[in-house]
Amino acid sequence: MNRWQDIRQVVVVGLGVTGLSVVKYIQKYHPEVAVQVMDTREAPPGIEQLPGDVEMYQGGWRTEWLNKADLVVVNPGISLATPELQSARSRGVAIVGDIELFAWHVHQPVIAITGSNGKSTVTDLTGKMAEAAGLKVGVGGNIGVPALDLIDGAMDLYVLELSSFQLETTSHLRVKAAAFLNLSEDHMDRYDSMAAYRQAKLRIFSHAESIVVNQDDPATYPENFSGNQVRFSLNQPADFSVEMVDGTEYLSAKGQPVIETGTLRLVGRHNVANALTVIALLHLADIDYLSHLDALKNYMGLTHRCQLVEERHGIKWVNDSKATNVASTLAALSGLQLNGRLYLLVGGVGKGADFSPLKPVLSSLNLELCCFGRDGKQFMALHSSARLYGTMEDALQEITPELKSGDIVMLSPACASFDQYKNFMARGDAFARLAHRFA
Known part of the structure; x- marks a missing residue:
């Protein structure tokens, strides 16, 4: 089915990396379609890369563009509840995201992963192991490369990380296998x-042949699914679980030991679940x-996720900037x-998150809690050692003289970065630079 046959005018809402990928895709594969871009920001990222023949409106909304469009492609960072989008939808304008355009185009197998935490590691490692098996693999989506930039007729497989925001605007993605890793409070400012x-999140299963759910987290189970379903667990027997063999713990697949967990270079129980x-x-x-x-044994994990960036004088500096919610920080601490x-x-x-679940875990650790940033004050009641700083640099400057061999300095902020940094990667890079400076 050619879903483009009646589309002549597309409006892309929100530029940035994803918006640019949409523009490039349409111009390459559907040159007969006219594209306009709007962004409420005065200086949208990526504007200097926008082709000169694409009309751009910035600093607000152009509702007449939306109402005349045959299709609106919205950036995942923009809520569908926005009045301008609701108004366009009420007039019958179709609103989709970049993953829906990807779904219309590709015919190769797709593996898709979602969840509140761990999805980037699972996506990256799945791609690495598929490549080790000799496949040409496109890895991206909500991690690294936008899905539309991955499109290549020579690909054997696509592995996509998908956020809840992306899934909201996706209706036709057919996947060979999909996983819903876990569910914890996040994005309560959006939902x-x-x-x-x-x-x-559950929309990932809409057109899946087979699915993976977390036996330890029933919230990951779909209400209705008639295909092949398997479960993983750290705590109970499951299709994919851990088991002891002669006193040694193994990853187990369908009751068969696969690899000793102790040989994995990944750190933490949450990464055993990811594996x-x-x-x-x-x-x-x-x-x-x-x-x-x-490939599994030697995988060291993602940058910004429990990443050791400096070790000197017996002191470890760990960058976990990708921990943008409470559950991710809890996983790192465990x-x-x-x-x-x-x-x-x-x-x-x-x-809008509730940080109180951190309190019992923090109380069990030999800990100094260093709070910074816009919502740093919200952490102050969680531990008696808590100190408030304006910036991460302020905190590191003060604590460095106190550090001793055996200590760990960890950035695992349980928050997004947008108050002081462009994104969590920029925050993690800043931490790594400071670690090299102060260590």
């Missing part, structure tokens, strides 16, 4: 309830992972081997 957030999900997805996609376990004192940096944009 009316956890139920609404969950329903957005289980990866082998489940590869199994469902009929990819031979058993012959390529070295995997720590702590011989001294933990100096934990938290704060930023809280997105």
Whole structure:
């Protein structure tokens, strides 16, 4: 079915990396379609890369453009509840996202991953192991490269990380295997309830052949799914789980030991769960992972996710800037081997989250809590050691003289970065530079 046959005018709402990928895709594959771009920001990122023949409106909305469009492609960062989009939709204008355009185009197998935490690691590692098995793989979506920039007729497989925001505007993505890793409070500034957030995530299963769900988190189960469903668990028997064999813990697939968990270079129990999900997805996609376990064993994880950026005088500096919500920070703390004192940096944009679940975990650690950024004050009641700083640099400057061998300095902020940094990557890079400077 050619979904483009009646489309002559497209409006792209929101530029940036994703918006640019949409413009480039349409001009390459559907040159007969006219494209306009609007962005409410006065100086949208990527504007200097926009082709000169594309009309651009910035600093607000052009409702007449929306109302005349055959199709509106909206950036995932823009809520569908925005009045201008609601008005266009009420007039019958179709509103989709970049992943929907990707779904219309590709015919190769797709593996898709969502969840509140861990999805970037699972996506990246799934791609690495599929490549080790000899496949040409496009890895991206909500991580790294926009999905439309991955399109290549020579690809054997696509592996996509998908956020709830992307899934809201996706209706026709057919996937070979999909995983919903976990559900925890996040983006409560965007959703009316956890139920609404969950329903957005569950859309990943709409056209899936096979799915992976978390047996330890029933919120990941779809209400109705008639295809092949497997479960992973750290705590109970499941299709993909951990089991003890002669006193040694293994990842287990369908009751068969696969690899010793102790040989994995990934740190933390949450990464054991991630590894289980990866082998489940590869199994469902009929990819031979058993012959390529070295790729799993040697995988060191993503930049900005429990990443050791400096170790000097027995002091470790760990960049976990990708922990933009409470559950992600909890996961990082659960995997720590702590011989001294933990100096934990938290704060930023809280997105309406409840930080109280951190309190019992923090109370069990030898800890100094360093709070900074716009919502840093919200962490102050969580631990008696809490100190408030204006910036991350202020915090590191003060604590550095106190550090001793065995201590860990960890940035795991449980918040978004937009108050002081362009994104979590920029925040993590800043932490790494400061670690090199102060260590």
